[in-house]
Amino acid sequence: MAQQRNTGLGRRALLGAAGAAALASPNIAFGQSRQPIKVGVPTILSGRVAQLGISSRNAMQMEVERFNAAGGLDGRMIELIVRDSRGTPAEAARLAREMISSDGCEFILDCEPSSGGFAVHEVVRETGTVTLHVNSETSSLSADPRQRFWNAFRVARQGIHDSIAGGAYAASVVRARNLRRWMTVSPDYAYGRDTTAEFLEYLRHFVPEVQVVGETWPRLFQPDYTENITRLSQGRPQAIYSCLWAGDLVTFMEQASIFGLLANTQFFGVNLADYTTLQQIRNLPRGAHSGNRYLRNFPDVPGNREFAAEYNRRFNTFPTNWSWQSATAVRLLTTALREVGGTSPRAVAEKLRGMTIESPFGADGRVTMRAEDQTLVGYAIGWGTTISADPFVENMQTADWNTIFRLEAEWKRAKGWL
Amino acid sequence: MELNELLDCVSTLSCVVTQVSAGLTIGMLLFLVASGLTLIFGVLGLVNFAHGSFYMVGAYLALAGYGATGSFIVAVAFGALGVAVLGLLCERLLLSRIYGADVLMQLLVCYAIVLILDDVVKIVWGADFLSMGVPDSLRQPPFIVAGGIIPYFYAILFLVTAAIALLLAWGMGRTRFGRTVRAAAVNPAMVAALGVNTTALYAVVFAIGAMLAGAAGALSAPIRSVVPGAGVSILIESFIVTVIGGMGSIGGALAASLIIGLTRSFGSIGFPLFVEGMMFVIMALVLLLKPSGLAGRRGA
Numbered sequence: 001m002a003q004q005r006n007t008g009l010g011r012r013a014l015l016g017a018a019g020a021a022a023l024a025s026p027n028i029a030f031g032q033s034r035q036p037i038k039v040g041v042p043t044i045l046s047g048r049v050a051q052l053g054i055s056s057r058n059a060m061q062m063e064v065e066r067f068n069a070a071g072g073l074d075g076r077m078i079e080l081i082v083r084d085s086r087g088t089p090a091e092a093a094r095l096a097r098e099m100i101s102s103d104g105c106e107f108i109l110d111c112e113p114s115s116g117g118f119a120v121h122e123v124v125r126e127t128g129t130v131t132l133h134v135n136s137e138t139s140s141l142s143a144d145p146r147q148r149f150w151n152a153f154r155v156a157r158q159g160i161h162d163s164i165a166g167g168a169y170a171a172s173v174v175r176a177r178n179l180r181r182w183m184t185v186s187p188d189y190a191y192g193r194d195t196t197a198e199f200l201e202y203l204r205h206f207v208p209e210v211q212v213v214g215e216t217w218p219r220l221f222q223p224d225y226t227e228n229i230t231r232l233s234q235g236r237p238q239a240i241y242s243c244l245w246a247g248d249l250v251t252f253m254e255q256a257s258i259f260g261l262l263a264n265t266q267f268f269g270v271n272l273a274d275y276t277t278l279q280q281i282r283n284l285p286r287g288a289h290s291g292n293r294y295l296r297n298f299p300d301v302p303g304n305r306e307f308a309a310e311y312n313r314r315f316n317t318f319p320t321n322w323s324w325q326s327a328t329a330v331r332l333l334t335t336a337l338r339e340v341g342g343t344s345p346r347a348v349a350e351k352l353r354g355m356t357i358e359s360p361f362g363a364d365g366r367v368t369m370r371a372e373d374q375t376l377v378g379y380a381i382g383w384g385t386t387i388s389a390d391p392f393v394e395n396m397q398t399a400d401w402n403t404i405f406r407l408e409a410e411w412k413r414a415k416g417w418l
Numbered sequence: 419m420e421l422n423e424l425l426d427c428v429s430t431l432s433c434v435v436t437q438v439s440a441g442l443t444i445g446m447l448l449f450l451v452a453s454g455l456t457l458i459f460g461v462l463g464l465v466n467f468a469h470g471s472f473y474m475v476g477a478y479l480a481l482a483g484y485g486a487t488g489s490f491i492v493a494v495a496f497g498a499l500g501v502a503v504l505g506l507l508c509e510r511l512l513l514s515r516i517y518g519a520d521v522l523m524q525l526l527v528c529y530a531i532v533l534i535l536d537d538v539v540k541i542v543w544g545a546d547f548l549s550m551g552v553p554d555s556l557r558q559p560p561f562i563v564a565g566g567i568i569p570y571f572y573a574i575l576f577l578v579t580a581a582i583a584l585l586l587a588w589g590m591g592r593t594r595f596g597r598t599v600r601a602a603a604v605n606p607a608m609v610a611a612l613g614v615n616t617t618a619l620y621a622v623v624f625a626i627g628a629m630l631a632g633a634a635g636a637l638s639a640p641i642r643s644v645v646p647g648a649g650v651s652i653l654i655e656s657f658i659v660t661v662i663g664g665m666g667s668i669g670g671a672l673a674a675s676l677i678i679g680l681t682r683s684f685g686s687i688g689f690p691l692f693v694e695g696m697m698f699v700i701m702a703l704v705l706l707l708k709p710s711g712l713a714g715r716r717g718a
Binding site: 046047050051054214215216217219221222223224226227228229230231233234246247248250251254255257258259260276280281282283 | 423427433436437440443444540545546547548549550551552557559560567569570571572638640641642643645646647648651652682683685686687690691693694
């Protein structure tokens with residue numbers, strides 16, 4: 001009896017379920033097409049670099065809202081899942097893994113700096129998730145073939161590009177002013193050491209007579225730079241190079257100015273021209289040389305100014321270098337999604353490889369995801385000199401990408417990467 | 419090691435003037451923080467791991483005071499006195515309950531204060547770094563002495579910190595209050611038996627210690643980034659000073675602070691890659707040769 005009843009119920013249940021499934025299947029299919037496209041964003045939202053992580057998130061929100069307002073991908077909206085790594089690489093890796101395995105993220109926009117970026121890189125190498133590294137500037141991330149795999153792309157500016165551009169610009173100033181004695185002051189960690197070495201390499205490439213008569217290496221987030229400034233004063237350099245950044249650069253500039261260090265010395269700060277830094281230096285010296293990080297007037301095109309104005313209207317501050325990179329990453333991803341017409345990882349990665357998009361941050365109005373090493377090229381790089389008020393930097397000289405490409409290829413060959 | 423450059427420097431008057439003046443200024447700012455730390459330890463027996471946070475809050479309050487009034491004097495007073503009140507509240511509400519507790523308990527409670535204060539400054543002032551900048555009235559060309567550079571603002575800093583140090587020495591050595599504090603550091607039970615309200619005395623001593631840290635934060639705000647967590651590195655250096663000078667000794671803290679300041683200043687020329695390490699080498703040497711510190715009591 002029991003067996004018959006069970007069989008009967010099972011049969012009825014089976015029929016009912018089959019009927020319900022048949023009736024509901026169009027709705028299930030419809031519901032799936034309306035599922036959001038989840039995009040995981042590990043970044044730094046607390047601590048001394050929080051302002052940069054927040055500026056990444058802000059810019060992404062702007063671009064994603066624009067994509068969603070235009071209908072998304074056939075009705076599927078992008079949902080950003082942004083989490084705080086607190087600047088810890090291990091936590092960034094853990095977050096990326098959690099976003100992929102638990103939250104169901106189909107793509108990762110890695111907004112970590114290089115330290116966390118390499119950690120996320122290893123996670124997505126394993127999971128095969130299409131990932132755009134948005135803020136990792138260390139060249140080897142994409143230049144070293146051992147680091148390269150099909151699903152990882154870099155949207156950030158790259159150390160070697162900035163170093164070649166900076167070296168070429170500095171060489172022109174050296175020739176004009178006969179600046180032979182150089183000193184450096186850069187943060188004592190991988191980024192500071194690598195970037196300084198690359199800058200000097202290309203400065204000497206263009207002007208072999210340059211002498212580096214001393215270096216000083218403050219630790220990251222050092223509260224006081226007096227000892228470094230007196231060291232620089234004793235060396236009596238004609239020019240100083242620095243890749244200090246954010247609060248560290250602000251403090252250094254403030255202390256250097258009261259020592260009168262910058263009065264008779266040309267200062268080259270690759271990270272000076274970013275609003276977070278420019279607006280915090282109370283007495284920005286006139287004539288310091290800086291590479292562009294983000295400036296609303298470089299490139300001086302309507303799209304860039306509109307981006308800055310919209311960002312300022314919404315967040316009551318100006319974009320940073322991480323902002324334009326984040327906006328570009330979202331534009332690349334959404335363009336690829338629309339052209340593919342779906343979220344297939346292989347298809348999206350294939351579409352991204354070699355993709356060129358219109359961009360207000362491009363040197364010629366476009367940026368390209370170079371196919372051979374899956375890294376962004378063609379973005380605007382320039383150097384100029386500071387003035388104390390808005391627009392803060394004038395006489396911007398645009399870097400020549402043909403020179404960058406040529407010397408980058410030589411650099412890769414020398415390293416055995418090409 | 420760049421010992422040739424160090425030898426060149428010490429044989430050149432201009433270099434000596436620049437490095438000594440910079441080292442003394444760094445040292446005196448460090449002394450303000452370390453003297454508060456050692457005063458609190460000497461009298462209350464409390465290892466105040468939250469002392470760096472008082473330095474940080476002093477800088478933020480000075481920034482607020484300067485923003486409101488445009489006066490650097492008001493800013494420093496606001497930073498120092500504000501932190502004194504904050505210290506008083508911390509002592510009365512939290513730390514007075516753990517006097518005599520083991521170091522682990524002190525560490526836990528102080529760490530809680532550090533986290534709370536870090537979050538409070540983030541809520542009030544945001545997570546971004548802030549900068550006061552040197553006030554225009556103090557932004558003068560540097561003094562050139564024998565070819566060496568002494569920034570005008572550093573000269574002011576040195577004079578102010580030296581005046582505070584002298585006031586502290588006079589207060590602790592020549593006043594009735596100072597004598598009572600020193601007696602309480604040696605035998606608090608006897609001091610209480612003589613009718614002194616040691617609860618109030620401890621609270622005042624803690625407030626003074628906190629005020630010294632707050633004053634250091636306020637004075638250095640124009641030349642350093644004001645940022646959550648800014649007290650961590652100054653706390654580490656202050657502990658090094660306290661160990662070298664002797665736990666509980668203000669005179670020792672002064673000597674150790676100046677040693678650290680001059681080591682940093684000349685070290686940046688002679689051994690620029692080992693400046694941080696050299697501070698710990700000095701500390702290790704002192705611990706080996708005189709474990710109680712330069713001016714510490716035996717068994718302290």
